[in-house]
Amino acid sequence: MEKHILCNGDSKTHGRCTNLSEEIVTATEADLPRILEIYDIAKAYMRANGNPNQWNGAYPDPETLRTDIEKQRLYVYKKAGSIHGVFMLLLEEEPTYAYIEDGSWREETPYGTIHRLAGDGEVRGLFAKCVAFCESKVKYLRADTHFDNHTMQHLLEKNGFERRGIIYLKNGDPRIAYQK
Structure with missing residues (x-):
């Protein structure tokens, strides 16, 4: 299982984490009930x-x-052993990003795509923590969201993502495409 310890601001002392209560790890089958709760x-x-x-x-x-x-x-x-957030990081080409309308991708180099990020509302800054983790894996990030998902649009833009155009899901539904 991959494990990534998070250090925030003053929780780093001489290059070491002093608060090890936060981590991002690969999900396991045992996590599935809590993951489904978070999505609900x-x-x-x-x-x-x-x-x-x-x-x-x-x-x-x-x-x-x-x-x-x-x-x-x-x-x-x-955080403190309890799951508060979930996301998928795709480290290969996202097929639905091959065609983008009303814009273009800034970089065509290898990128990661963040999908299905959700939290239980108990942790402030969850989105930024997940993005930082993803950036430790790949330089360029992409994401997309629904036109009605104003919260996600705000979080993406607040965390340095730029609107790049419109992509379409496999079923034809449009989404706003972002890149960082």
């Missing part, structure tokens, strides 16, 4: 905040998450 919390938040059409039904579904766990590309954020 995120879905409820989206519905309550003007985003009723994203992540409908069972998506993200257990089968997709199990595939990501097997491929070791699903990660969980833990």
Whole structure:
């Protein structure tokens, strides 16, 4: 299992972490019940905040998450041993990014794609922590989000991502594309 210890601001002393209560690790099958709970919390938040059409039904579904766990590309954020966040980091080309409309990608060099990032609302700065982890893996990052997901748009832009255009999911649904 891959493990990444997080140090924030003054939690570093002489180059070492003094607060080891935060970490990002690859998800395991045992994490799946909590991961599904976090996605349910995120879905409820989206519905309550003007985003009723994203992540409908069972998506993200257990089968997709199990595939990501097997491929070791699903990660969980833990604080004091409890899971508070989840995301997928794809370190290969994202097929739906091959065509971009009303814009272009800034870099075509190898990139990582952040998908399905969600938290339980208990940890401030979760998005930035996950982005920092991803940046430790790959220089260029991409992401996309639903037009109604104003919270994610704000977080992406606040964390240095730029709108690059519109991409389309496999089912034809449009998404706002971002790159950092």
